[in-house]
Structures are given as structure tokens and as C-alpha cells.
Amino acid sequence: MNKKTLLRLYVLLFFLICLLFPSQVFGAEGLYITVDGRLINADVAPYIDSQNRTIVPIRFIGEELGYSFNWDVTSKEVTVNGNGAMIRLWIGQKAAEVNGMIAEMDTTAVISQGRAMVPLRFILESMGVQVSYDEKNSAVNILRASTDENNQESSFEDKILVINSPKVNVRSGPGTNYSVLFQAVLGDKFIISGINQDWYQVALGDGNSGWLYESTVDLVDAGQLVNEGAQETARETTLVISEDVVNIRTGPGVNYAKLDTTKKGDSFQILSQKDDWYEIALTGNRSGWVAGWLVSLHSDSSVASRTEEPGEHRESPETNEPMWTEPVQISEIKVDTANGGVLLDIAGSQKIIYAISNLDQPKRIVLDLYNCILNTGDQGDGTIVVDHDLVKSMRFAQYDARQVRIVLDLNASAGLNLVSSAEGDSKLAFAVAEPSLAGKTIVIDAGHGGQDPGAIGPSGLYEKDVTLKIALKLAEKLQNKGVNAVLTRSDDTYVSLEGRAAVANNINADLFVSIHMNASTSSTPNGTAVYYYGVNGQGDVRKKLASSVLEELVQRIQRKSNGVLEENFAVLRLTLVPSILVETAFISNNEEEKLLAQDYFQEEAAEGILKGLEGYFLH
Template sequence: MVVKWCKWLWVPLLLLVLFLPLPAQAAGMVEVTGDVVNLRAGPGTDYPVLGQVEQGTQLAVIGEARGWYNVLLADGRRAFIAGWLVRLLEPAALAAPSRGIQAQQERPSTASAAGPSTVEVTGDVVNLRAGPGTDYPVLGQVEQGAQLAVIGEARGWYNVLLADGRRAFIAGWLVSGGGAAYANVPLVSRGGENRPLPSVLAGKKIVIDPGHGGSDPGAIGPTGYQEKAFTLAVARLLATKLRERGAQVLLTRDSDVTLDLAPRVEKANCWEADAFLSIHANASTDSSVAGLSTWYCPSGFCPKGSSYLARCVQEAMVQELQLPDLGVRTANFYVVRYTQMPAVLAEVGFISNPGEESLLRTPEFQERVAQALVSGLERFFAP
């Protein structure tokens, strides 16, 4: 049997039924790409496992949160599945739901199905923030009358999509309109012109350091995947995203070459960068160890701002990637001790862990890592 439900799970399932609003209909389908993938009670690995599905299973999608899909099963039960362990199916690729999993039948709806939901700014000048609350950094501002495409909602804040592809949150009490039919459409300003917001990263000089390279493969996973390949792939994706936001970017290496630690630091110092970010994957002799950590030089040695940059990067990675949070740590790593600007080293998962190694090597997960690092840098530079 594909979906294996544990006997003690009636309580969280009951809570899901009571408190999760039913949508009008399935928003699409995903197909499981992992061998056996957990279904959870919420959008994160810290939520209880409700059951499992096997590779090839097709699930009806009824929502999305923090990179996890909320899916509907044939008997009306709902669960969350990690977005990087499934693939979205195009309409032409949809088959009859496989292995006993069926999409929910259509139900009458009070929501409009004619198009995307938008909200209109009612305040004079309203902040756009990195998360649903006033404690999140300000990413930009919009003026009264601006119309924003809504892609989600959390705690009374709307998650909106901007013309340049960035996402931000706006207070629900400072806009009018809104609803449940979300779609990815650009920001429309007054007068009907597309007007992307300037990024807080515009003009910043950021050094990206892909760990290892050339004759130094770094750590090697159970199937032979090398750390140096992962770090370079993420660094290239990150560089593109930063440049799209107006940042100046310097990669310490942009190919599979051997590079000592001193030249990496020297490049950053000579360029007088605003921030230095070294990308790595962790490893352990215990293959069960997993998670994310961000490192900076101990107090008294590191440049001012390194500890804050580490917190921003760590929080963004945990929020985006939903892997165990091993926290912010200190160490005298050469590349974070001898740099003359805020500098951190991000350990993205454990390549020695079979499950995390399988994630590290996928383009989809590498893209998510790059986006998480962008978010971390945006938080750091936010006014």
C-alpha cells in the first residue's frame, strides 16, 4: 500500500481537517520523484510524519507554503510534501491519479476563478518586508494606488510578487482587495506601467567563494558526489541572482580550478567588498548527521557585522530549505578570519548524509539554496 498511515495520527489529522480551509478545487498536480517520501502535518521537517508515498505517485495540490506543497488525498485527508522531492506536472502530462491517489472533486466556490487576485495600496507610502511582520527587514516601498499580485497570505500579511520576480510581504490593513485565487503576475504601478522596486543589494560589492575546486574535491558523498561541484553550481546561480538585483559580484573561482585559501581572501580585500560569502557542504563520519549551519570568526577577530550576516544567512537558509537548524557558530576558518569585511561560511547540509547528498546534487535544490542566500544577504543589507 502506497500511503501508510500511523494509528496514532488521528489527532493531527483532525486538527488539519478542522483548521485548514478547503479550497475550491485542486490547483494542479505533482509527481513524487524521491523513492519513498514523507508526508507531514505542516510545511517543514519539524512537523510530525503522517505517512509516506512512493516514487511516481501523483498528488493533487491545494496550496503551497515555504517550499512545501499542501496535497489532498482521495479520502479527503491532507498533508504537506517537500517541493524539492516532487515535480509539477504540466496539464498535458496529467494522467489518471496513480496508485490510489486521486484529486479532490470540484466543489462550489465563492472565490472568483476569473484571474489572479490583486490588492491595491491604500496607505500613502507602505513598506514591503521580507516576512509577515514588522520585525522583518524592509525591502522597499510602494505608493498609494499601486496594485500588487497576491501569491499567498500569512498572519494578516499578503505575500506579493514584484515585476523582477522578487517576493515581499505587505500589511493586509494597508491594502484593499485580495482573495484566494493567486497567480504569478507582475507588479502594476499607477498609470499601468511595470515598475520593479530597487533592490537593497543594488550597488553592493559581494564576493562569492565556492569552496574547494580542482585537485581539492572537498567532502565526497556516499554515491561519489563531490562538494566542489555543489559549491560551484550554487555560486553561479547566486551570482546571477545578485547581478539581476544590481549587485556587483566577484567569484573567487568560476571554474573547476585549484585555489588556495590566501588568494580567495586577497581577492576580496583588494576589491574592498561589502560582504564575503563562502559556500560549503558539511560532512561527518556519522552518516545520520544532517542540517544547516553558518560560521563566522570569533568576536575580537572578525570585522564588525559578521555575526549579524551569519544570523541573516542562517535564518534565511532554515526558512527556505527546511533542513535541521544547527545554528550560527564560530571558528577560525581562514577565509572568515582574514577578510576585512563581514564574512561568513555557509555549510549547506551534510554531503555525508545519503538523503542530503541526494538533495545537494539536484538543480532544483541548488536553485533553492541560491535563493536562500539571496534572501539572507537582503536581510543583512536591509535598512
């Protein structure tokens, strides 16, 4: 072969290589890269691979774009950190990780000229950086987020994303090729943490993030949302403490001072949210902050009973209030310690309706006299020093227009028992004694009954039948403890809501406990909740009672705690004595319906409620 022929072969081979691998032949001049309009020269030439993806040396990511990176020669692993994203990929593998979530690439990282070369678009778009390719000029253009008024991310600082479709996929990355983390539903709200072309990155509240497509959400002004939606959020969502002990802080972060502590099962109204922290309403018109990862949120639809009894009308709190006759004139309140004990004597003009409450921090007993007016002459409102081992002092006053309140400030745990009544219950004598369940009068209300079956489970189990069985078992257990247990119904009959409350009011019961099963239109919700309603100045004591019963009940039946919740149920609104409503479990849930039908589970539920009632009186 002569030299001329050989030269022709070399030229033909050169053009063939140029045709197949133009970027490797022409280097950086074959593919241009600009960053924010500035032309960049790489020490190892970037190129377009067979998948039409731009491949660049990993050092370019760090030196030209300012992101931190690491290249592990042994494991062939590349790690890149920037813009709130941590990306891991491996030489020769299409699988990658973005913030701990698996993502699939359509190309791979490679080793070229001793350098780790990585897919440019995949890395930068995972960080929310815009990348475009100008085919005409063979140029890759990178537009990073600026720090001026054009910064898209900063322009969304005051915006909230609201889901505008029935169900929306939240993905692990900015594209439909990324895995689905979960489905958001209509009305769900998210805080924006980043943006990548048509995708929003959102904070998920557990240290991770997800991505939402722009057409599935609406941008809402955060200030407007707080101003117009705070009451709605508080009304529709309840925050329940999910850990044993949780600090309440003065601000949204662990660096803020501890204001108070709360415990598992306690529930609060939400006032606002900042990042992963919730501002909650506390007593005394105060507020505090708790960490979002230590709580669970429950909408009314997932925890509130869907089996209203006839005449419930929870939306009308002022209806069916007790109708009082002429007010009782309280003419005397006195304390006697002559015989070593503490006796409290009260005299009125006619029958006195009352309720006794036990409170903590500090320990005290509250005696409320209803439809009563103080008419004690020179005695007036006042404080009486008792100076006894159990009682420190006694205070009394006109609590409101028709309610007199007597408070016994205690030196130790104690109970208050009625020891005598005379002249048609217009003269009452109470003794302060060691705390005990024995001697108390507790009304047990089996929900629904008769023509009202309550909720019906998937297999046909009636709520009214389960509530009665648990109520009967609880009554027997209480009687064995020396309690006067009174049932609102002992068979399959119907009692009106007003009639149920009247049973407790008319006999001056110590407590009222209504037993129910929860239900939902979905078979998914499950767990146990205890409700109270803060009327008659009994908010704290009713919440204490509900907390005690929930703690023991959940421990006994081993179901999920949905918390202590406040709700305007009629039987709670109309009872003058401390009262609670127990939603034992979800009869609409297949697993829990099967449990509710079992005698042993009903026994455990009754035992759990009993233990909770004991805890209320003894601690």
C-alpha cells in the first residue's frame, strides 16, 4: 500500500471518528457550556452521550457551580450537595438517590480520562437549577437562582401551596419518572422549599421533601391564609401529642425557652404553623409551640363520631340548656373541724343541685351549686382558713348569675362525700376524706338504643348492642368497688339525649360516662378517643377525667390513641356534673369491628374505663 492510499485511509478514519464522537475530537469547542451567560471551559471536555445527555466532569460541579462534592474511588460513588439537595450516584448505574429517595436516570455516570463524569441535567435539575440545550449552537445553558428580585424561590417565601384536585401524587423528584411518596388530597397545604421549572419542592414536616406539579396546586398568600383560615384550621384539625412527654416552648424551635410540658394523648387547638412547629392554644389565653414530629393531626372527619343520635345538633350549643326554676337562696356555708375531720354544711331555700370536681396543680376540690344565689348576709363572699391536715382553706363566691362555687384548697389528695341531706335536699352536709372510688355515684350511658342502632359495622354489628354490653360490664365492676352505678338504659330501649343528662343531674351524680363506637365512611380510620366539653366552668376537670380514662383504656385494649378531644356533644353540654364520651374503637374498621364483637375485648374496655375513673379520683 503506497503512502497516498494510506493517507486517504487515515483521513477517512478521522472523519468517521468525528462523525461518531464529535465532542471527544473537538473538546470543549464541540460543546459549549454557559453558567448565567458566562462561557465555561472544563479541563476535561464535556460531551453529549448516546442517550443525548450532557456528561461533565464532577469537578465542574464544584469549581464552576460552587456545590460541594465527593468522589469515592473505591466504591465508585459520587455525592453532590447543594440547594438543599443531597444526590448520590454510582459509576455505571442508572439508579441514584435524591434526598434518600430512589430515582432512575436514563443514562449513567462514567470514568473518562481518569475523571468521574456525571449527567449534568439530572444533578442540576434535582437541585432546582434550570438547564436548557441550544441545539443550533451546541450550547448547554445553566441558569442558577439569583439573589435579587428575579430569584424565584425568594418570590415564593410568602406563598402556600394548596392542592386543587381530589388526589395528587407527591413525588420524590421533579418529574413523573420519580417514585410516588403518597397522595395528597383536595385542600392539603404545603410550604414551598424549592422550584424546578414546572415542579414545586415542598417540605413534608419529617425532614424530607416532595415534589408537586404546578397544575395540581394553587398558590395562596400565606398572610391571607393565616388571617382567613386560622379559625377554620383550628376548627377542622386537632393536634394530639404522640410522645410520652413533650416540651411546650415559647417559640418555633428547640432554642426557645421551655414554657410547659404536656403528655401523650393531650389534644390542643392549632393557632398557626411555622415550618415543622405548631402554635397551640393554652389555658389563660396563652399559647405555646410544639414540634411537629412529636404530634399527630386529626381532622374532625377522622376522629369525630359520624353516628349522631337523634336531636344531637352539635352546631347549636345554646339549645336545650337547662331550664331553671326560681333560684335557690344559699343562706349558709360553714366549715366544722371540731371532731378532727372536716365537715362542710350548706343551707338553701330549696333543693340544691350540685357537682363535685377534683383538680390538680394545685390540688383542690370544687363544689358547684347550680341555680343558686349567695344570700349569706354578713358572710358574703369570703375565705375561711381551715388549717387541717387535708384542707388548707375554703373559698366561696358567686361564680356567675346562677352558679355558686365553693373551693377547698387541699394540703393532700382528698375527696368530698355527701354524708347527709335534709329538708328535701335543701340542707347538705359533706365530709372531706381520703380519696376513694367507693361511695361515688357514677352514671353510665350506653349510647343509642331502641329504634336508634347507631353505626353498623361491615358484618352487621350494631353499635347500640356493643355499647350496652360494655356499659353493663362496667356497671358490675364499679358496684364491686362500692360505687353506686346508675345506667341510663339497661336494655334495648331508647332514651333521649336530654333524658340521659337528666339522670345524672337529678341525682347529683359524681360523674357521667357515655359509651360509644366511632365510625367513618372509610374503613381505614381506627383507634380510641375520649371527648369532653368545657361548660359550667369544668373545662379543666373534664379534660383531666378524659385524659385519665383514655390513658388506661388505650393501655388495656391496645388500640391507637386518637387523643383527648373537645366536642359539643349534647350529652356533654347538658350534664351539670363532670362528663366524658368514650369512642371505644371504630366499628367501621374491619379489624376493630371483630374485636368489638368479642366478649373478652368488651371486658378489657370496661376494665380500662374503670381504671381511668379510679385514677381520676385517687390522683
